[in-house]
Amino acid sequence: MFAIRLTDEFDDARTWVVPVGDDVPPGDVGAEVAALAAQTPGADRAGEVTVLPRPLRRPGRVLLAGTGDGDEAGWRAAGAAVVRALKDDEPAQVRLPADLDPAALRGLAEGLWLGGYRYREAPTPPRTAAVELVTATASRYDRSLAQAQATATATWLARDLTNTPSSTKNPEWFAGQVVDAAAGVTGLNVTVLAGDQLERFGGLRAVGAGSVSPPRFVEISWTPPSVPAPRHVVLVGKGITFDTGGISIKPREGMRLMKKDMGGAAAVLGATLAAAELALPVRVTALLPLAENAIGAAAFRPGDIIRHYDGTTSESTNSDAEGRLVLADALGYAAERLAPDTIIVLATLTGANAVALGKRTAALYSEDDTLARALESAGTAAGERMWRLPLPADYVEYLRSDIADRHSSPGQVHSVVAALYLREFMGGVKSWAHLDMSAPAWAEAHDLELTKGATGWGARMLVRYLSALSPA
Incomplete structure (x- = not known):
């Protein structure tokens, strides 16, 4: 990612960014800014x-x-718009109001980083010039900038993984990306299961049986070293690296974006890495x-009848x-092996909820x-909306x-029925949630802090959720 830095020194050799309605710069620049703002409706x-x-x-x-109203969401939108208005090699400084809330700065930094995202394999080169945030009280915002960077890094990773073509992104490759991302990070551990180690994972083996690329099961865990009894949150992400529909084959248009069918796995991976980066006092698996x-x-x-990790069976007719x-295998594994306090599932599971909730809202x-x-x-704080549906x-x-x-299908x-099906595998865990996020996992065009393509939906929301938790 390109650099965003806090500084207390103005540099008029750089492009200046001035928030509308805040103190204008001194001298002729300020007079011109005030006049232009007054003459531009909607500025x-x-x-x-x-x-x-x-x-x-x-x-x-x-x-x-x-x-806008000057809240975090408004500053996030401003950051995304500003970075798109800058040239890739154009250094810039943002004049921050003297009394800016730290949450607003976090929104601004997230907007800059998220709006400036470029897929790592894209022909367009990434932004290279830094953006400096000018304030006389830089230390007040150190934590907010660190939070924004960890969240944006998690989202960039989730977007990169989801945007990667499935000709590259098979289960083995994805598992390798997890190992590489966690390498050398204190408190992170990764386990990858394959082959005969998946004997009890009947659902995973069945789904992967038709591919020349065998399935994998990856567990990545963050354990805070200095917290004696941390709350344990298990995040489960659907990781279908490409979905043809199998024998119940999808039509061509239905397959067009199926490289995104592992968006849930990408988001929970990014959130777990961010938890380690921020040293959050919560155990995350x-x-x-x-x-x-x-x-x-x-x-x-x-x-076919499929026997899952917990020993129960499903009839699948689709x-x-x-x-x-x-997901049923992963939930059975979590309930038996991990003793979680909370389970949260993220999955590009169905397209049905998009009819009611649209492209920006998860169920x-x-x-x-x-x-x-x-x-x-x-989700509201992060800009990732959701709407609760009944069971x-x-x-x-x-x-x-x-x-x-x-019956699975x-x-x-x-x-709704897919959520009820997943509930069957929660074991004795009462605190659970499932987020069906197929629609918001992809954007057909730039939209505020979203860039065209994979959105990394869920990574930002999960970092906010985990950050708000206290030790058990």
Whole structure:
């Protein structure tokens, strides 16, 4: 990522960024800024940037940045708009108001980094010039900048992984990325299971059976070294590196973006690494069931009975409902092996909720009101919206099977029934939540702090949630 630094020195050789409505710079620059702002309707809207060229003078350009109500979201939008208005090699300074809230600075820095994201393999080179944030009280904002950097780094990683073509991104490659990312970080441990080690992971093995790239199961854990009894949060992310639909093959358009079907795994990985970076006093374990759902002679079939990690069975009549099968194994593993206080699942599981909630909002399912409120609050602060949907008791009937413990894909109320299915594997864990985030995992165009392509949805929200937790 490009550098963002705090400084207390102005440099008129750099482009200046001036928030609309705040103290204007002294001298002729201030007079020009005030006049332009007064003559530009909507210049104060969050995410609006108005350019003031100053040829043959210093600074040579001034950007007027609208921050809306001046809250964290408004500053985040301003940061994203500003970085898009800057040239990649254009150094810039942002004049911060004297009384700026630290949360607003975090929003600004996140917006700058997130709006300036470039996929690591893209032909367009990344931004190289630093952005300096000018304030007389730099130490007041050190923590906010560190939080923004950890969150943005987690999101960049999640976006990079999700944007990577599936010709590269098979389960083995993804597992290797986890090992590399955790290497040398104190308090992080990684375990990768493959081959015969997956004997009990019937759902994962079934989904990956049709591919030439065998599945993997990855566990990455952060344990704070100085916290005696930390709360233990298990994050489970769906990791289908490409989804053809299997024998229940998708149409061409339905397969177009299926490289994003591991967006949940990417987000929980990024959040776990951020927890270690910020030394959060909470124990975090991320579980990544990784498989490619392909078509082949060994692919699982509609009507197959699958035995999961917890010993129960599922009847599957739709091989395109594969995500819940691999998640079921991960949840059974978590319930038996990890004794979590809380389980949170992130999965690009269904497209159904997008009809009701659109492209920017995930569906939230939980029976724990306290957990649901905490996740909603974290999502609001991070700019990652969610909406809680019900878990009607009478819908459980849809899971009934005549030949297995349950039916995994009955074809009814898809998103809700998928959540009810996952609930069957939570063991005795009462504090759990499932986020169906298929739609917001991808953006078709730049949108505020989102860049076209993978959004890394969930990484920012999870960092906020984990940061708010105290030791158990």
